[in-house]
Structure formats: C-alpha cells, structure tokens
Amino acid sequence: MIPVTHPARRATPAGRARAGRWFGLAALLPLLAGCSSxxxxxxxxxxxxxxxxxxxxxxxxxxxxxxxxxxxxxxxxxRYRASNTQATYAPDWSHSxxxxxxxxxxxxxxxxxxxxxxxxxxxxxDPYRPIASDKAPLRVEVVALNWKWLFIYPDHNVATVNELVMPVDTPVAFKLTSESMMNAFFVPQLGSMVYTMAGMQTRLHLIGHTPGTYAGMSSAYSGSGFSDMKFPARVVTEDDFSAWLAQARSSGAHLDAARLSELEVPTHGAPLQRFSGVDTGLFDRIVGRYHGMGDDEICLPGEQPGATSKTSSLVASASRTAEN
Known part of the structure; x- marks a missing residue:
C-alpha cells in the first residue's frame, strides 16, 4: 500500500527554501555567541x-x-500599500x-x-607618535622572516623568535622591517597594525596595561607559511620581565649573520627560540641589505648571485616602490 501524504503536509519549494534559510540562521547562532570575545x-x-x-x-x-x-x-x-485606501494618493507630487x-x-x-x-x-x-609615560620606552626591533617573527632587544642584547615580552605599563617603541616579503605586524588587543617591507623601516608605539598573553599575528598574506606567523605577546610585571631576561641570557645561543641566514630559510611552524647575544647593528644591516643593489644581486637563501628569481624581483620592486 502506497502511503498518501496529505496536501497540507506537502512541502512546497518555497517552503523548503524558507526552512533552509531559517536553518542557516540557526546554524550561525553559535558563532554569534562568541562575538563578545x-x-x-x-x-x-x-x-x-x-x-x-x-x-x-x-x-x-x-x-x-x-x-x-x-x-x-x-x-x-x-503605510502606502495597495490595500490601504486611507493613504493619500498624490501621483503628481515631486518635491518637498x-x-x-x-x-x-x-x-x-x-x-x-x-x-x-x-x-x-x-x-x-599616529603609530610613529611616542606614548607619553613616566617610564622610559622599551626598544624592540622586529624583523618579519619567512615565516616567523624575529624580535631583537638592543638595550638588553637578547633576541627571540616568535616571542614578544614587554613590561606592564611600559611604552614599547618598535622599529620594524622585513627580510623579504612585505608583511604586517598586528597585536589586536594592544593596538595598531603596521606594515613591514624589505629595505624599509617603519615604527610603532604600543603599551599594555594588563598582564596577560595576547595573540600576535601577521595580517598580510606572505606565502604558504603565512598562517604560521603567530606569536604570543606577553605583558608581564617588572619582576617577571627581569626573570625572562635572565632566562634569555642563559640560552647560550648568539644571533650573528650566520645564524640569521639559517633563520631566513623559509620554514613552517618555527619553534620559539631565544638568543643570549646579538651582533651590534644587525637590524640596520637587514634594513640596508637591498639598498643600491640591482635585481641580479638580490638573492634569497639557497640562491646564487646573478640568478634572479621571481621572488627576488618582487622584493626589489617593492623596496623601490616604497622608497618612491
């Protein structure tokens, strides 16, 4: 016996479409619940x-x-629906x-x-504008690598990969550049985003008022490892910052030109690293690396001078465009 569906219970195409829209809206509600965070x-x-x-x-x-x-x-x-005979009908009205x-x-x-x-x-x-404070700013030099972040603390002679630590209520004066691809440095809970470009230097000033760990990221696509360019931005007390500096100085690793070349090799999911010493002027040498160079002289890790890659040409073009 074939079951018979009552006409009133048959779903029409319009009814199915309406139900689908309501179902879609209901499916989005769990996502909206997290908007407050x-x-x-x-x-x-x-x-x-x-x-x-x-x-x-x-x-x-x-x-x-x-x-x-x-x-x-x-x-x-x-008010002016067709069935409302009480509404004023004025077909010649044109101006008020x-x-x-x-x-x-x-x-x-x-x-x-x-x-x-x-x-x-x-x-x-203005990201270049220093933050007024009774405390002296902490200087941090930032280099966007493929695909990791290098943080150099010139006043303390330490450096880290994928770890940013700053004392609470202390202004931080950032100088930023990129080793190759253009990138963007962003810690949403602390403030402004700023771009980094090869051969160029930008600045940023931030301050954290509440101790905690905040998400730092790259907000500009820079290749296949872009999604790995995340780092914890930790705002800590003065005592915890001093303890962290002691840990970094005990690492025994030194950041020089040779070690920098290893870091410049594109990697995915680079681990946190700390360096107890940094060559003087390393950041400035990274900024000035491409100045006065032709396309055939710009090389990425693993390339030979004179063999210009598409990536190298893009780097040189971006650098010249930024300078102009």
Missing part, C-alpha cells in the same frame, strides 16, 4: 582602547543614518523643501563630525 573589542592597552572607542563612535554616527532609513522604508511600505533640508542637512552634519573626529584621532593614534 572579539579581540578588537577587548582592548588591553591605551592605543587599543582609543581605537575601539573610535570604531564605536563612527559606527554610532553611521547608524544615525542607516536606522531611520530602514524604519522609514518599512513604514512607507506598510522640508524633506530636502532634512535629507541633506543630517548627512552633512555627520560628515563634519566624522571629519573632525578622524582628523584628531589620526594624529593622536
């Missing part, structure tokens, strides 16, 4: 706090336009001075407010 909205430093406030203020100003438009669109669709004043004045005022706000915040949050 987004790192950008959980700042742990003054720069990140100011940036979050700027995002929220700008979003609120935009909503002043978006929300009324959505509400009025829904109201007009309901009051409406024109409203729809032009409000956006213009918002643009003026945004212009003033962004002008002030752009200067206040």
């Amino acid at each position: 987004l790192e950008l909205f959980n700042p742990m430093g003054s720069i990140a706090e100011q940036e979050m406030q700027l995002i929220l203020v700008c979003t609120g100003l935009m909503l002043l336009v978006v929300v009324p438009v959505i509400i009025l669109t829904l109201y007009f669709a309901w 001075t009051a409406i024109e004043v409203v729809i032009w004045t409000i956006p213009c005022l918002i643009i003026v407010v945004l212009a003033v706000l962004i002008w002030n915040s752009t200067h206040a949050l």
